[in-house]
Amino acid sequence: MATVKLLSDADADASPEVKAVFDDIRATRKSDFVNNFWRALGNDPATLKRVWEQLKAVMVVEGALDPLVREMIYIAVSTANGCSYCVHSHTATARAKGMTDAQHGELVAIIGLAGQTNHLATALQVPVDAQFLVTD
Amino acid sequence: MATVKLLSDADADASPEVKAVFDDIRATRKSDFVNNFWRALGNDPATLKRVWEQLKAVMVVEGALDPLVREMIYIAVSTANGCSYCVHSHTATARAKGMTDAQHGELVAIIGLAGQTNHLATALQVPVDAQFLVTD
Amino acid sequence: MATVKLLSDADADASPEVKAVFDDIRATRKSDFVNNFWRALGNDPATLKRVWEQLKAVMVVEGALDPLVREMIYIAVSTANGCSYCVHSHTATARAKGMTDAQHGELVAIIGLAGQTNHLATALQVPVDAQFLVTD
Amino acid sequence: MATVKLLSDADADASPEVKAVFDDIRATRKSDFVNNFWRALGNDPATLKRVWEQLKAVMVVEGALDPLVREMIYIAVSTANGCSYCVHSHTATARAKGMTDAQHGELVAIIGLAGQTNHLATALQVPVDAQFLVTD
Amino acid sequence: MATVKLLSDADADASPEVKAVFDDIRATRKSDFVNNFWRALGNDPATLKRVWEQLKAVMVVEGALDPLVREMIYIAVSTANGCSYCVHSHTATARAKGMTDAQHGELVAIIGLAGQTNHLATALQVPVDAQFLVTD
Amino acid sequence: MATVKLLSDADADASPEVKAVFDDIRATRKSDFVNNFWRALGNDPATLKRVWEQLKAVMVVEGALDPLVREMIYIAVSTANGCSYCVHSHTATARAKGMTDAQHGELVAIIGLAGQTNHLATALQVPVDAQFLVTD
Numbered sequence: 001m002a003t004v005k006l007l008s009d010a011d012a013d014a015s016p017e018v019k020a021v022f023d024d025i026r027a028t029r030k031s032d033f034v035n036n037f038w039r040a041l042g043n044d045p046a047t048l049k050r051v052w053e054q055l056k057a058v059m060v061v062e063g064a065l066d067p068l069v070r071e072m073i074y075i076a077v078s079t080a081n082g083c084s085y086c087v088h089s090h091t092a093t094a095r096a097k098g099m100t101d102a103q104h105g106e107l108v109a110i111i112g113l114a115g116q117t118n119h120l121a122t123a124l125q126v127p128v129d130a131q132f133l134v135t136d
Numbered sequence: 137m138a139t140v141k142l143l144s145d146a147d148a149d150a151s152p153e154v155k156a157v158f159d160d161i162r163a164t165r166k167s168d169f170v171n172n173f174w175r176a177l178g179n180d181p182a183t184l185k186r187v188w189e190q191l192k193a194v195m196v197v198e199g200a201l202d203p204l205v206r207e208m209i210y211i212a213v214s215t216a217n218g219c220s221y222c223v224h225s226h227t228a229t230a231r232a233k234g235m236t237d238a239q240h241g242e243l244v245a246i247i248g249l250a251g252q253t254n255h256l257a258t259a260l261q262v263p264v265d266a267q268f269l270v271t272d
Numbered sequence: 273m274a275t276v277k278l279l280s281d282a283d284a285d286a287s288p289e290v291k292a293v294f295d296d297i298r299a300t301r302k303s304d305f306v307n308n309f310w311r312a313l314g315n316d317p318a319t320l321k322r323v324w325e326q327l328k329a330v331m332v333v334e335g336a337l338d339p340l341v342r343e344m345i346y347i348a349v350s351t352a353n354g355c356s357y358c359v360h361s362h363t364a365t366a367r368a369k370g371m372t373d374a375q376h377g378e379l380v381a382i383i384g385l386a387g388q389t390n391h392l393a394t395a396l397q398v399p400v401d402a403q404f405l406v407t408d
Numbered sequence: 409m410a411t412v413k414l415l416s417d418a419d420a421d422a423s424p425e426v427k428a429v430f431d432d433i434r435a436t437r438k439s440d441f442v443n444n445f446w447r448a449l450g451n452d453p454a455t456l457k458r459v460w461e462q463l464k465a466v467m468v469v470e471g472a473l474d475p476l477v478r479e480m481i482y483i484a485v486s487t488a489n490g491c492s493y494c495v496h497s498h499t500a501t502a503r504a505k506g507m508t509d510a511q512h513g514e515l516v517a518i519i520g521l522a523g524q525t526n527h528l529a530t531a532l533q534v535p536v537d538a539q540f541l542v543t544d
Numbered sequence: 545m546a547t548v549k550l551l552s553d554a555d556a557d558a559s560p561e562v563k564a565v566f567d568d569i570r571a572t573r574k575s576d577f578v579n580n581f582w583r584a585l586g587n588d589p590a591t592l593k594r595v596w597e598q599l600k601a602v603m604v605v606e607g608a609l610d611p612l613v614r615e616m617i618y619i620a621v622s623t624a625n626g627c628s629y630c631v632h633s634h635t636a637t638a639r640a641k642g643m644t645d646a647q648h649g650e651l652v653a654i655i656g657l658a659g660q661t662n663h664l665a666t667a668l669q670v671p672v673d674a675q676f677l678v679t680d
Numbered sequence: 681m682a683t684v685k686l687l688s689d690a691d692a693d694a695s696p697e698v699k700a701v702f703d704d705i706r707a708t709r710k711s712d713f714v715n716n717f718w719r720a721l722g723n724d725p726a727t728l729k730r731v732w733e734q735l736k737a738v739m740v741v742e743g744a745l746d747p748l749v750r751e752m753i754y755i756a757v758s759t760a761n762g763c764s765y766c767v768h769s770h771t772a773t774a775r776a777k778g779m780t781d782a783q784h785g786e787l788v789a790i791i792g793l794a795g796q797t798n799h800l801a802t803a804l805q806v807p808v809d810a811q812f813l814v815t816d
Contacts, residue, residue, distance in 0.1 A: 001263040002814055003635040004648070033267065037253070040260040044649030050737060051253065051656070054730060058249045064238040069205050070246055076209045077250035077663070079531040080216030082354040082626040085257040086250070087533055088268040091275040102200040104276070105316030110206055112323070112528040113194045114213035114222070117173070117187065119349070119523030121221040123487040123516045124176040125495055127137040131169065132224040134682055138406055139499040140512070180513030186326060187520070193322060213527070215667040218490040218762040223669055227683040240684070241724030248664040248731070255659030255757070259623040259652045261631055270274055273535040305539065309525070312532040323525065330521045336510040341477050342518055345484045349522035351803040352488030354626040357529040358522070359805055360540040363547040374472040376548070377588030380803045382478055384595070385466045386485035386494070387799030389445070389459065391621070392792040393493040395759040396448040397767055399409040403441065404496040410678055411771040412784070452785030458601060459792070462594060485799070490762040542546055545807040577811065581797070584804040595797065602793045608782040613749050614790050617756045621794035624760030629801040630794070632812040646744040654750050657738045658757035658766070661717070661731065665765040668720040671681040675713065676768040 007042040009034075017045035021052050028060060035089060068097045072107050079111050143178040145170075153181035157188050164196060171225060204233045208243050215247050278311040289317035293324050300332060307361060340369045344379050351383050415450040417442075425453035429460050436468060443497060476505045480515050487519050550583040561589035565596050572604060579633060612641045616651050623655050687722040689714075697725035701732050708740060715769060748777045752787050759791050 005011075012018045012034075021042075022034050041048040059070055071094035078086035094104070141147075148154045148170075157178075158170050177184040195206055207230035214222035230240070277283075284290045284306075293314075294306050313320040331342055343366035350358035366376070413419075420426045420442075429450075430442050449456040467478055479502035486494035502512070549555075556562045556578075566578050566586075585592040603614055615638035622630035638648070685691075692698045692714075701722075702714050721728040739750055751774035758766035774784070 001261060001808075003259070003261045003632060005814060006263075035265045035267070036262045037257055040262045041256065043645065044653065046737070047256075047649060047653045047656070050653075050734060051256065054249060054734070055253070057726070057730060058242075058245050063242050064236060065208075065242045065246075069208070070242070072201075072205070072209060073212045073243060073246045074250045075531070076212035077216045077247055078254055079527055080213045081251070081254040081258075082530055083254040083257055084530075084533060085262045085264055086254050087531060088264045088275060092268040100200060101315065105319060106194075106199050106201045106206070107209060108528060108531045109194050109316065109319045109322075110201075110209045111213055111531050112319070112524045113190060114210045115217070115527030116520045116524035117191070118214055118217040118219040118222050119487055120177065120183075120187065120516060120520040121173055121219055122217075122490055122492075123139070123483070123495060123519050125137060125139045125492060126172045126176045126221045127142075128221055128224045128681075129171045131171070132228040134685060139496060141406060179509065180517065182329070183513060183517045183520070186329060186517075190322060190326070193318070211667070215663055218666055220666075220669060223667060224683060237723065241727060244664060244667045245724065245727045245730075247667050248660045248727070251663030252656045252660035255623055256652060256656040258626055258628075259619070259631060259655050261628060264273075270277060273533060275531070275533045278535075307537045307539070308534050309529055312534045313528065319528075323528065326521060327525070330514075330517050335514050336508060337480075337514045337518075341480070342514070344473075344477070345480060345515060345518045346522045347803070348481045348484035349488045349519055350526055351799055352485045353523070353526040353530075354802055355526040355529055356802075356805060357534045357536055358526050359803060360536045360547060364540040372472060373587065377591060378466075378471050378473045378478070379481060380800060381466050381588065381591045381594075382473075382481045383485055383803050384591070384796045384800040385462060386482045387489070388792045388796035389463070390486055390489040390491040390494050391759055391795030392449065392455075392459065392788060393445055393491055394489075394762055394764075395411070395755070395767060395788045395791050397409060397411045397764060398444045398448045398493045399414075400493055400496045401443045403443070404500040409672075411768060413678060451781065452789065454601070455785060455789045455792070458598060458789075462598070465590070465594060536545075542549060545805055547803070547805045550807075579809045579811070580806045581801055584806045585800065591800075595800065598793060599797070602786075602789050607786050608780060609752075609786045609790075613752070614786070616745075616749070617752060617787060617790045618794045620753045620756035621760045621791055622798055624757045625795070625798040625802075627798040627801055629806045629808055630798050632808045636812040644744060650738075650743050650745045650750070651753060653738050654745075654753045655757055657734060658754045659761070661735070662758055662761040662763040662766050664721065664727075664731065665717055665763055666761075667683070669681055669683045670716045670720045670765045671686075672765055672768045673715045675715070676772040 002036075002040055004040055004043045006036055006039040008039075012039075012042060015042070015045060017049060018042045021045075021048050025052065028056065037085065037089065068094060068099055068103075071097055072099070072103075075107065076111050076114075080115070138172075138176050140176050140179045142172055142175040144175075148175075148178060151178070151181060154178045154184060157181075157184050161188065164192065173221065173225065204230060204235055204239075207233055208235070208239075211243060212247050212250075216251070274308075274312050276312050276315045278308055279314040280311075281306075284311075284314060287314070287317060290314045290320060293317075293320050297324065300328065309357065309361065340366060340371060340375075343369055344371070344375075347379065348383050348386075352387070410444075410448050412448055412451045414444055414447040416447075420447075420450060423450070423453060426450045426456060429453075429456050433460065436464065445493065445497065476502060476507055476511075479505055480507070480511075483515065484519050484522075488523070546580075546584055548584050548587045550580055551586040552583075553578075556583075556586060559586070559589060562586045562592060565589075565592050569596065572600065581629065581633065612638060612643055612647075615641055616643070616647075619651060620655050620658075624659070682716075682720055684720055684723045686716055686719040688719075692719075692722060695722070695725060698722045698728060701725075701728050705732065708736065717765065717769065748774060748779055748783075751777055752779070752783075755787060756791050756794075760795070 618634040
């Protein structure tokens, strides 16, 4: 279905740059599973490495936001962008990080509500209130 | 700028249905400020009431998600939908609910990263891994 | 395929809130068929009820717009949002409400043309003419 | 504000192809007003002519859909695409064609509702019901 | 899966207008293959003809941009719009026109990067620098 | 207008990480001008550095695609995403890299056409032809 070949483990092993990233994915996640996104990106090893490094820097390191909250934000963006793959993969990840059914239900309700008010604000072309602007 | 008139307080007072919602907005938020979104929606009192009731049910009541987390999810959807008004209003609300600069920085970084990986997954048409599917 | 379980009729019967909404869907539509959207939403009974009540208020009641016109507007939004499920379900509903092939052809032609001029206006960042603004 | 110069009437008069289209716009609409969209497109006379001819073929000729219904569909697509210029211009045109405040209110309510259910269907990745598929 | 019937060659032969366009597609492309997009559009012969004529005028004629560059621009738009069919068909066409794996890799990397910076600019609501505006 | 403060040069000089990136932007571009995007991102120095490094890796290094072609792809994505800032900045950059009016006209025409066919394919839910799939 993809527009590129999905690399098998044998394909990955044949490229030192790809193998290094796949090994790091497995070590970071403590799991042998490498999902299709990385197998597709592996066709361009430089991009594979760049995107994985960035994902680690944004999603894996300690920070001001809880790891589960980060996943829910990711699901929200992916839904609004209509990215089916991303909605599936980050919903699965959020569940693996402890998202309960009640939390998922509220997340989806907020995404839906925002979809509605986004469209209403755009249809009415509501001007931004002065109170919401950041002044230098 | 809007495609409809923004109701003044005098306009709102002239319509019992609009006045009732504006009063409830002020009471719920403990603030006299009614932002332009509601002043635009007020042209259609039935929709004004329906959307406000829904916003209360999703964003105001106690639930499984922290109020600040809800606002950050709202910002994420609004950004991906390109709704300028909504990004401004919910960023202001999130700050009012205690969002720190560090949290805002991480939120924006995740939104940006998701924008990138969403586009990569779509450009490569990556098929969903069987592991991510919910089986009945 | 979904990120949540699709409720069977037996699942629905086990939850009074879900059963009440499913019963109302069947009564309102005079049909025993409950489509997957509601079976997915049923995982969160509060959202199921809220969205169904809203859909009835906007799409089912008598109003200033013809029911078929409402469905065509729904298809237009769903297409621009790239929501495959919604395009399918509302096209089927519009046909059930009497949409002819000629009407469908014109609807699709308008959606396509709007897609083009939307992109042209955005690429050229055309400023809004003063004549189009609503002045308070 | 635009990424190209907006052609003045003097600019248009200097190009026979542009002048011909502007003259036709004025004659077709029985108005001297040429809005900024065409003044921006005029920088590429071939595209100006192609898009105008297409707009006439889809929006101006007699057909199975009422002219006002066509404008409302246009507003719906433009809103979902977040095209501010297009929302403004087609809302003004719809009003000029007789759209009442009540009709506008219902249009906006449907656009908002579709925005919500589109996001819900995408977040839940609801599979299309077999009943909605067209079988050859 | 489509919302309309996909015309077979026999269906096309039964309509002189459809047959004429299909014949022109085959002659222009020097191939017997007519892809599903045109078989779906054929349900509305006027739109089929209009869109095909336009595609020829924009994508086939000699111009200032290389044919392969045009296809890559098409893929970029289709990805950002989340149009799965269009990503697939134009990626195949670009490959047929000589796109190498390295070029595809760079194209995808740019699309992904733009997805990220687009979201960052929108989340931060960055005002346009005066230097970027075209002044009449 | 932004949701964050735009860093002045004095602000940037006060942060070694921000100053280092701004210096590199100026050196790489051989210009003293630092546009607002980076002044907004500077509020989160880690993201500023990560995005700039990535932009250099994708847009500045030698590669299989011409620098001007890369900018045009960037404009295409930014238009489809409705990112006003990005359309402005990358159109200005493309002009600085030699984009002619004729090339810009063709770019915009392709973006518009793709917008149309994307919407047509989505409205009709055209299934992907087997010929377009990559088989492993």
